[in-house]
Amino acid sequence: MNRRETPPASTDLPAADGAGQPSAGRDIAFRRWDSPQRWAEGTGSGVFAGTGGLTFAAATGTLSHTDPITGLSADYETATWTGPATAVGFAATELIPSWTADTPGGSFLRVEVSGTTTAGTVTKWFNLGDWAADDTAFRRTSQRGQGDADGDVSADTYRAADGRALASWRLRATLLRPAGSTDTPVLRTLGAAASALPAPGALTPSSPLAARGLVLDVPPYSQQLHRGEHPQWDNGGEAWCSPTSTSMVLAYWGAGPTPADHAWVEPGHTDPWVDFAARHTYDHSFAGCGNWPFNTAYAGRFGLRAFVTRLRSLNEAERFIAAGIPLIASASYRKGQVPGLDYDTKGHLVALVGFTEAGDPVLNDPNSPSNAQVRKPVGRAEWESAWLDSSRGLVYVIHPAAVPLPTPPGQANW
Numbered sequence: 001m002n003r004r005e006t007p008p009a010s011t012d013l014p015a016a017d018g019a020g021q022p023s024a025g026r027d028i029a030f031r032r033w034d035s036p037q038r039w040a041e042g043t044g045s046g047v048f049a050g051t052g053g054l055t056f057a058a059a060t061g062t063l064s065h066t067d068p069i070t071g072l073s074a075d076y077e078t079a080t081w082t083g084p085a086t087a088v089g090f091a092a093t094e095l096i097p098s099w100t101a102d103t104p105g106g107s108f109l110r111v112e113v114s115g116t117t118t119a120g121t122v123t124k125w126f127n128l129g130d131w132a133a134d135d136t137a138f139r140r141t142s143q144r145g146q147g148d149a150d151g152d153v154s155a156d157t158y159r160a161a162d163g164r165a166l167a168s169w170r171l172r173a174t175l176l177r178p179a180g181s182t183d184t185p186v187l188r189t190l191g192a193a194a195s196a197l198p199a200p201g202a203l204t205p206s207s208p209l210a211a212r213g214l215v216l217d218v219p220p221y222s223q224q225l226h227r228g229e230h231p232q233w234d235n236g237g238e239a240w241c242s243p244t245s246t247s248m249v250l251a252y253w254g255a256g257p258t259p260a261d262h263a264w265v266e267p268g269h270t271d272p273w274v275d276f277a278a279r280h281t282y283d284h285s286f287a288g289c290g291n292w293p294f295n296t297a298y299a300g301r302f303g304l305r306a307f308v309t310r311l312r313s314l315n316e317a318e319r320f321i322a323a324g325i326p327l328i329a330s331a332s333y334r335k336g337q338v339p340g341l342d343y344d345t346k347g348h349l350v351a352l353v354g355f356t357e358a359g360d361p362v363l364n365d366p367n368s369p370s371n372a373q374v375r376k377p378v379g380r381a382e383w384e385s386a387w388l389d390s391s392r393g394l395v396y397v398i399h400p401a402a403v404p405l406p407t408p409p410g411q412a413n414w
Contacts, residue, residue, distance in 0.1 A: 306396065
């Protein structure tokens, strides 16, 4: 277990609001199902809701699935759970799902969303991902080409069309196993973050409220040490920021693949657990390792709780650091835009591991020449602006069940 600094005794702070605290107009709401009582809010067919999750109990349907890469088809037995209609409380323009699950053998999980729009239409079911933990019997994919008058899916995000924001939404999870098999997939958690955010640039920089001087002991891994590795999983290097960041946080919690798990990695590869993570987060349709919910689902295979959401400011991020929980954040910026970061990126994942005494973020930035150069303090206002304006404050939250999350704000986004 990697050592980490002990957080302060109290981590519950007021929700970011008021002068200098940019929460106004940043609508984000997260909903999760993760217990028998919560699964009971939906309707199941062929599933059993227990303390370990939603288990495939009996086949109640069949489906022929065609691999979008090879074109080969196979028949599957199905069991489904359809969640309740969830009123958003605002007109949501985007929705990002996340889940953790077990998919033994040739089984897999399909997650879909449908909703009622502010125009009064009911959308079709949009596919948000066909996912399996491994890739020997089934290759995980997002799905292209689903757009219609109501919206579309871009890899991991449902985006509403103009005038068709979501007033409410519901998720559907389908557990699938090869016809005639006894594979038993289990959906352990399922959730989604819905949001409606102001145009980029509508930001008042936050002032430090908590976690100043607290830096969590998250191990540093460099993605650049993997340049040219495994072309079939996007060739390492700059393409592996997400699995490298996820690997850092897993190592912080003392989790991750065993030497036996990553024994297939070629001898001499540095940090072979990063190669393992890249393989097991790779989206064969997106052709990359940066699918957000595929990364949190990967973390879930090691028994951790993991989900994707958006935060309203660094004040909310500070609360996680104060609770001893590092975050993985997505941002894009130009060279020279953020003090401490000297490169261009159209989209990059980093681990947010703490704050300096002055309140500046401290990152484990995998885009570094060596592991020793990964830890970087960066300019607070500039990085916060880049993060909120590009990914709109997106983070992966990964933690053991025994480590509680900070108390969420009134409009709960975790």
